[in-house]
Amino acid sequence: QSALTQPPSASGSPGQSVTISCTGISTDVGGYSHVSWYQQYPGKAPKLIIYDANKWPSGVPDRFSGSKSGSTASLTVSGLQAEDEADYYCSSYAGNNQWLFGGGTKVTVL
């Protein structure tokens, strides 16, 4: 199984929105609604920010939103803030008790 496909980088100015895609196939992203997104600062552990494609864990601001269409999931960060500059990873259940991650997207706030 191959990693999910994410763009290596994305950027936006403060207050703008940025959307990150996560592309898989019919046996992972396309086959399940179990896509999650993680935010990771350099040298730190990842943090769950979206699960089951579009649900928020407690404490995560609703500036972060998720969606899924077919085999592509997306994370949108609205009202970009300086603190949103980080790496973002998607993950999907891939059946047969296997999980896949994307390669990660570095978000830069201009």
Added chain:
Amino acid sequence: EVQLVESGGGLVQPGGSLRLSCAASGFTFSSSWMTWVRQAPGKGLEWVANIKQDGSEEYYVDSVKGRFTISRDNAKNSLHLQMNSLRAEDTAVYYCARHPGQSFDCWGQGTLVTVSS
């Protein structure tokens, strides 16, 4: 507060073994699936293995099958990863994480494993 603290990382020669541990607190450990995720230096995340609440089921990514063994001790709230026949490509920071449903909602700070001669 949920807390996961990994230990046991270090430098090991190719072909060697290492046992990682993860001490859990702040939640009912025996009610949670648990998982190990790794991240090679400068690279992305990779799911490695997970284990059911009672230890009766365990699953692995193909690249570690037959070499790594995940286990847990619910009496001691601890998770382990026994890593044998280590290769250079196993070099990574290893994170333990709680695994409710199909996401990983709480992570430890990670422990670095370096496989090198």
